[in-house]
Structure formats: C-alpha cells, structure tokens
Amino acid sequence: MIVTVTSLKLRKLWNFFRLSFHGMQVMKQTKTQKGFIKMKNTGFGFMHYTLSAWETMEDVKNFAKSGSHLQAMKESAAIAVQIATYTYETDKMPDWKEAKELLMQHGKVLNF
Numbered sequence: 001m002i003v004t005v006t007s008l009k010l011r012k013l014w015n016f017f018r019l020s021f022h023g024m025q026v027m028k029q030t031k032t033q034k035g036f037i038k039m040k041n042t043g044f045g046f047m048h049y050t051l052s053a054w055e056t057m058e059d060v061k062n063f064a065k066s067g068s069h070l071q072a073m074k075e076s077a078a079i080a081v082q083i084a085t086y087t088y089e090t091d092k093m094p095d096w097k098e099a100k101e102l103l104m105q106h107g108k109v110l111n112f
Helices: 013-032 057-064 067-074 096-106
Strands: 002-010 036-044 047-054 080-089 108-111
Touching: 002 013, 002 057, 002 096, 013 036, 013 047, 013 067, 047 057, 047 096, 057 067, 057 080, 080 096
Parallel strands: none
Antiparallel strands: 002 047, 002 080, 036 047, 080 108
16 A cells, blocks of 8 residues: 655645635545545644555555645745655555654655
8 A cells, every 4th residue: 555644834824724724625535535444633732644545556656736725835935844755565554653764764755
C-alpha cells in the first residue's frame, strides 16, 4: 500500500475553522475515491497532520489533483505557513509517532 503523511502549520490559529471545513470536504471525497483504504487526522493548535493509505501511487495522484483536495490545495497558502508531505510504500499503516518521525526525516517541505 501507499501511505502519505502530511503536516500543516496554520498561519493563524483561527484558520483552524477553514482547515476543518476543507478537511470535511476532503474526507467526503475519499469515500468515493478509487483505491482509498484509510485516513486518520490529528493535531492541536497550529500543527495538524493527516495520514492516508491507498492501493496505488496512481490512486494517490488522482486524488491529490481533483475535487475537494485540489480546491483545498489552492487555498493552502492563505491557511498555512508550511506544509510537509512524505509518500512511501509499506505493508502496514504507521502509528502517529512513526509517521511524524518519517515526515521529519524524509518530508518535502513547502513554505508560504
């Protein structure tokens, strides 16, 4: 399976409401997306994380470049000061500690 770990550092604390709105829309999108296995979210204050699992890399790319996820990405610079992502192939879903460590070690960071 393909796992993607993402972190987002909010620009302003009250941007959490915009993030939550987009998050709900993205979760709805995943339910109908080909290849979707599982998604989890966590976070507090300025830092928020997602962890998703997919059947193939093509499924990840199709999801990322469409629908509610694409719309959320277009607004990401207004919501966040930084987004980091790491996508890799694995046999098991990592726990949050492992996922955050992998993201810190290997993640691609975008600063706005």
